[in-house]
Every structure is written in C-alpha cells, then in structure tokens.
Amino acid sequence: MQNLKESLTLVRTRIERACTASGRPVDAARLLAVSKTFGADSIRAAAEAGQSAFGESYVQEALDKRAALADLALEWHFIGPVQSNKTRDIAAHFDWVHGVDRLKVAQRLSDARDPAAAPLQVCVQVNISCEASKSGCDPAQAQALCAAVAKLPRLRLRGLMGIPAPIKDARDARAPFHELRVLFENIRASGLPLDTISAGMTDDLEIAIAEGSTLVRVGTAIFGQRIPT
Numbered sequence: 001m002q003n004l005k006e007s008l009t010l011v012r013t014r015i016e017r018a019c020t021a022s023g024r025p026v027d028a029a030r031l032l033a034v035s036k037t038f039g040a041d042s043i044r045a046a047a048e049a050g051q052s053a054f055g056e057s058y059v060q061e062a063l064d065k066r067a068a069l070a071d072l073a074l075e076w077h078f079i080g081p082v083q084s085n086k087t088r089d090i091a092a093h094f095d096w097v098h099g100v101d102r103l104k105v106a107q108r109l110s111d112a113r114d115p116a117a118a119p120l121q122v123c124v125q126v127n128i129s130c131e132a133s134k135s136g137c138d139p140a141q142a143q144a145l146c147a148a149v150a151k152l153p154r155l156r157l158r159g160l161m162g163i164p165a166p167i168k169d170a171r172d173a174r175a176p177f178h179e180l181r182v183l184f185e186n187i188r189a190s191g192l193p194l195d196t197i198s199a200g201m202t203d204d205l206e207i208a209i210a211e212g213s214t215l216v217r218v219g220t221a222i223f224g225q226r227i228p229t
Helices: 002-021 039-048 057-067 084-093 103-112 139-150 169-188 205-210
Strands: 030-034 052-055 076-078 098-102 120-126 155-164 196-198 217-220
Touching: 002 030, 002 039, 002 205, 039 057, 039 084, 052 057, 057 076, 057 084, 076 155, 084 103, 098 103, 098 155, 103 120, 103 139, 103 155, 120 139, 139 155, 155 169, 169 196, 169 205, 205 217
Parallel strands: 030 052, 030 217, 052 076, 076 098, 098 120, 120 155, 155 196
Antiparallel strands: none
16 A cells, blocks of 8 residues: 555656646646545545545445445545436435536436535536547537536536547647647636536646646556456
C-alpha cells in the first residue's frame, strides 16, 4: 500500500504541473481515482492517503465496496455507461454520474433520486470522436440534451464528459479535447451554468488539462493494471 500512496503523490504532481504549464491554478483540475475492479482495501488505502473521490463502472461491485467502506466519508462517481435497468441503484447510491447520454436515462435517474437527498451531480457524455463503439451523444445534440437535463428535478447538471479515441500523435490527440472545451464554452454561453469538464486519463491527463479539463479520471497510474473481469 506504500506504493499506492507514492503513486497518488506522483499523479497529483503530474496534475499540478500540467495546470501550471497551462497557466491555471494548481488546483484547477481535480483527481477522480478510478477504482473499478480493485478491492475495498485499495480504496481504503487511497482514502488514508487523502483521496476522497472514487469512480466505479459496475453497480453491484460498487455497492459491495460502499457497504465495506461505510465508515468513510467518500464521494462516489458512476463513470460507466448507464443502463436503464440500473438507474434506480445508481440514483440511490452515487453522488455523481458521468455517463448520461440520453434524456430517457436522465429522466429515470431524476425519478429515482430521493427528494430528501442532495441533487445527483450529472455530466452529459459526448462521443467527441464519433466512434460507433463508444457511448455518448453526438456533439451536435449535446446542447439540447444539456438543456433538457438541466430542467429535471433532483439532478444538477455540472458539465460534459468525453473519452477521445486513442491517438499516438500528440498534436492529433489534443484536437478532440479542444473540441470538447469549445462545446463546453458554447453551451455555457447559451446560459447553462456548466462548471465541469470530465476528461483525461492516465495516458493523456496533461493534454486534457491543457485544454481545460477540470476533472481527470485516473486508474492505472494509481492502482496498477486493471484486474480482468
């Protein structure tokens, strides 16, 4: 677990340096530790090292971890594709959802959220590279979807999430992050109070931060290679 603490320190240093290099405050981008497939003991160790926000993609696995870590005040983010039959559990047990790409899913999350609970924080996922195999709404539909989500009770629209296609050339890799930021700014200009760009992972967090990401989702650089499921 000492290695995990060191890994967290290295990732935080990368984030701070990327923010500085981009002329942004060192705390402009927040770290979300992607803990899917890793056990509750790894999350506990990361929490002891100061990490409080964790990302999960498998509902039942996440619920089991939440139960095992009920003594800790953690923030839970659902970052995988949201299936309609999972919306009730997601609405009940998560603080954030990053994968909303259809109004039907947003409506079901809103309907299932406890009115007494804090609003569910939502990012609309945009298929910024227009990949047929990837979730996310078409960029041309993002503004309309954001406007509709913002009207739903018990949800709070926070921003956009994107996962660009892997690109080896750094110059080409920056383009989809730039497009996501431009889309974010255009939607904000329309009057919607967005404040979050959820973009960037282990291999490309510096590029994402340079293009305005406010939340990077990092798993491998913290926990190691993911355990196959």
